[in-house]
Amino acid sequence: MQLSSSYSCIVVAAVAIVAAASSLAISLLTARSLSRRIRRIEALASALTSRAVRSFIKSANAKRRVRKRYLVVRVVGSVGRAELNNLLLNAVRTLYGSVASGVYGVRVVDFDQRSMTAIVRLRSDGRWAVLAAVGAVESVSKGSVALVPLRMCGTLRKAREYVRRLRC
Amino acid sequence: MVSVLRFVDIAARSEGGAPDAELARVLGYEALAVEGLKRYECVGRVTLVPRHTFTLDTLSRVPRGNVLRVFRADSRARLKLTNRVVALAHAVEVGGELLGRLGRKDLRKLVNTIPHVIVRADEVYLRLTMAKSLEGLDRLLRAYEAGKIVLSIGSGNDYAARTGLKHGVVLAALLVTFGLSEAKALASVTSNPKELLRCAGYAVK
Numbered sequence: 113m114q115l116s117s118s119y120s121c122i123v124v125a126a127v128a129i130v131a132a133a134s135s136l137a138i139s140l141l142t143a144r145s146l147s148r149r150i151r152r153i154e155a156l157a158s159a160l161t162s163r164a165v166r167s168f169i170k171s172a173n174a175k176r177r178v179r180k181r182y183l184v185v186r187v188v189g190s191v192g193r194a195e196l197n198n199l200l201l202n203a204v205r206t207l208y209g210s211v212a213s214g215v216y217g218v219r220v221v222d223f224d225q226r227s228m229t230a231i232v233r234l235r236s237d238g239r240w241a242v243l244a245a246v247g248a249v250e251s252v253s254k255g256s257v258a259l260v261p262l263r264m265c266g267t268l269r270k271a272r273e274y275v276r277r278l279r280c
Numbered sequence: 281m282v283s284v285l286r287f288v289d290i291a292a293r294s295e296g297g298a299p300d301a302e303l304a305r306v307l308g309y310e311a312l313a314v315e316g317l318k319r320y321e322c323v324g325r326v327t328l329v330p331r332h333t334f335t336l337d338t339l340s341r342v343p344r345g346n347v348l349r350v351f352r353a354d355s356r357a358r359l360k361l362t363n364r365v366v367a368l369a370h371a372v373e374v375g376g377e378l379l380g381r382l383g384r385k386d387l388r389k390l391v392n393t394i395p396h397v398i399v400r401a402d403e404v405y406l407r408l409t410m411a412k413s414l415e416g417l418d419r420l421l422r423a424y425e426a427g428k429i430v431l432s433i434g435s436g437n438d439y440a441a442r443t444g445l446k447h448g449v450v451l452a453a454l455l456v457t458f459g460l461s462e463a464k465a466l467a468s469v470t471s472n473p474k475e476l477l478r479c480a481g482y483a484v485k
Contacts, residue, residue, distance in 0.1 A: 206409050240453045246447075247451070248405050251402075251409055261450060
C-alpha cells in the first residue's frame with residue numbers, strides 16, 4: 113500500500129513537473145513570438161515615415177475626382193467677355209505655359225456688364241494657379257484691366273446667386 | 281474674395297497721397313505699410329503705417345522713431361548686412377537680381393542677422409512675364425518652409441494701377457504655386473507682416 117502511494121506521489125510530482133515545464137516552454141515561445149510581433153510592428157512604424165504618409169496622401173488626392181470651381185471676379189477697366197477670356201488665358205499661359213492653360217480649363221462663363229463681375233470656370237486642382245494668374249492679368253494687359261477675386265463657389269448656380277446679390 | 285483672414289500689405293506704395301483705404305478695406309486689408317507716408321494714420325478700419333526703405337547709399341538718412349525701416353538689397357554686392365544696418369533695419373527686402381540668384385552664404389547671412397525677409401509680388405510677376413530666373417526666391421521659400429527665416433509678401437505697386445493693391449489670397453496663391461505650403465503662404469500675408477509691424481512699434485489687432 114505504502115509503495116503504491118509513494119509511487120502515485122512520484123507520478124503526480126512528475127506530471128506536475130512536466131506540466132510546469134511545458135507551460136514555461138509555451139510562455140517562453142509566446143513571449144518570443146510576441147516580441148517578434150512587436151519588432152515587426154516597430155519596423156512597420158519606422159517605415160511609415162512622414163514621407164510615406166505624404167506620398168500616400170498625394171496618391172489618394174490623385175485618385176480623387178477633379179471637380180469644377182467657379183471664381184467670381186470683379187473687373188476693373190473696360191473690357192468685353194471675349195477679351196477677358198483671352199487676357200485670363202494669356203496670364204495663365206505666361207505664368208505656367210500652354211499645357212497648363214489647356215489643362216486648367218479656364219473659361220469665362222458669365223460676364224455681367226452692369227456690375228462688372230465675371231464668373232470664371234476652372235478645375236479645382238488649378239485653383240491656386242488661376243488665382244495667381246488673376247494677379248498677373250494687370251501686368252499682361254499693361255495696366256488697362258485688373259481683376260479682383262471675390263468668391264470661389266462649387267457650383268455655377270451659387271456663383272450666379274452671389275452675383276445677383278451683389279447687383280442688389 | 282470674402283475671407284475671415286485680415287491681411288496686411290507690407291509693401292504698399294503711394295505716389296502722391298495716401299493709398300485708397302476704402303479699396304484696401306474691400307480687399308480685406310487691415311493694415312498697410314506705406315512707403316513715403318509721413319506719419320501713422322487710421323482711415324476707416326485700415327491702419328496706415330509709415331515705411332522707409334533704405335540702401336547702403338542712404339544709410340545716413342534713415343529716420344528714427346516708429347517707422348518700419350526696411351533695408352533693400354537688389355544684388356549680391358548690395359547685400360552687406362553691417363552692424364549699422366542690423367541695428368537700424370526691421371527687415372530686408374530682397375529684390376532685383378537677388379530673386380534670380382541668391383547664394384547659400386547670402387541666405388546664411390540673412391538667417392543669422394535679420395531673419396525677416398520681404399518680397400514684392402510685382403517684382404516676381406515682372407520676372408515671370410520676362411521669363412527670368414527665380415532661383416533666389418525658390419531658395420528663400422525653402423528656407424521659410426524649414427523655419428529658418430520669416431517671409432512676408434507685399435503687393436508693391438504695379439504700373440500705378442487702378443487697383444494698386446493685390447488681394448491677399450492672390451499673393452498667397454503666388455507662393456503656393458512655387459511649392460510653399462498653404463498655411464505658410466497665408467501666414468506670409470497675415471501673421472508675419474503683423475509681427476513685423478509690432479517690431480516697428482505698431483500693434484495691429
